[in-house]
Amino acid sequence: MPEEGKGGRGLTQRLRTAKGRTTASQKWLQRQLNDPYVRRAKEAGLRSRAAFKIIELDERFSLFRPAQRIVDLGAAPGGWTQVAVSRAGDRGVVVALDLLPMDPVAGAAVLLGDFNDKSAECAVLDALAGPADLVLSDMAPNTTGHVATDHLRIIALVELAADFAAKVLSPGGAFVAKVFQGGTERDLLARLKRDFATVRHAKPPASRKDSAESYVVAQGFRGEGVRAAEAGVAQPR
Incomplete structure (x- = not known):
């Protein structure tokens, strides 16, 4: 270094x-x-350099606040979870979920499982003891080296993460997810814009310049109004 x-x-x-x-x-x-x-990261006792990505995104978009309920999908090795615990404070609730075993993080509930499984979703909600205020996803699929294929894989993963977020977020909540070169596909972007008040892309300084990654930041979850509209239920004016 x-x-x-x-x-x-x-x-x-x-x-x-x-x-x-x-x-x-x-x-x-x-x-x-x-x-x-x-x-x-080593000096600060953080588990990964990736922790600075969410720190920098927070500085730009004000993602965290005290006493939040936060879900960290694909949390291992735990750098983002550490930041979430620090920012949410003693009254916050942070749930980390990953397919891979992860060392405990003080102040967080660390769960092992696939967020696509209903049992994992239920376990997350039980640990949160209420709807989430923020869903984070720094997940990325295994890459093939073929740009088009890798792009489709990451978009599919983001779509699944967005589905999960829509199930657990409270109105006004936020969703942050990693995407790769090519940004967010039109259908996914349209869906996020429907579900959230604002949707923006950002590449934090901690992302390496030669990396194709960026992040989609969706804030102001519309909540029950969106779900009701999908079900064809008229909303009172």
Whole structure:
């Protein structure tokens, strides 16, 4: 990781040995060593550099507030969960869900399961003890290297996450999800604009410049009015 010398110039650290490592592994390790966000995450006791992405999104969109109920989908290794617990405070409720086992995070309920399963949805709602104010998703599918295929996969995953959010969010709530190059598909974007008062895209500074990722931030969930409209129920004026 870069360090400042007396002259103020950054010093690039290099791998001490490349023995037994593939070229791709060497490049990844070299990048990690010289990534300021990796250093900052370690200094702050955060589990991943990705924690700074949600911190920066919060600074721009004011996502968090005290006493919120928050769901973190695909939470492992827990960087976003740590931030959510910190921002929601002692009166907040944070539920982290992932298919992969995750070490406990103080102040959060950590659940193991697939958010598409009804049992997992029920477990999340039980742990929340009420509707959610914010649903976060930093999930991404395994990539194939084929841009079009990978784009379709991430959009499908975001659609499923949006479905989940619509089931658990309270009116006025927010939804944040990772998308890749190409942004949000027209149908999904139209659905989010119908369900939320505002929908915006952002690439936080912590996202690497060479990464195709960005985030869709949907705020002001319309709640029961949307569900009633879908069911064809007239709303009182």
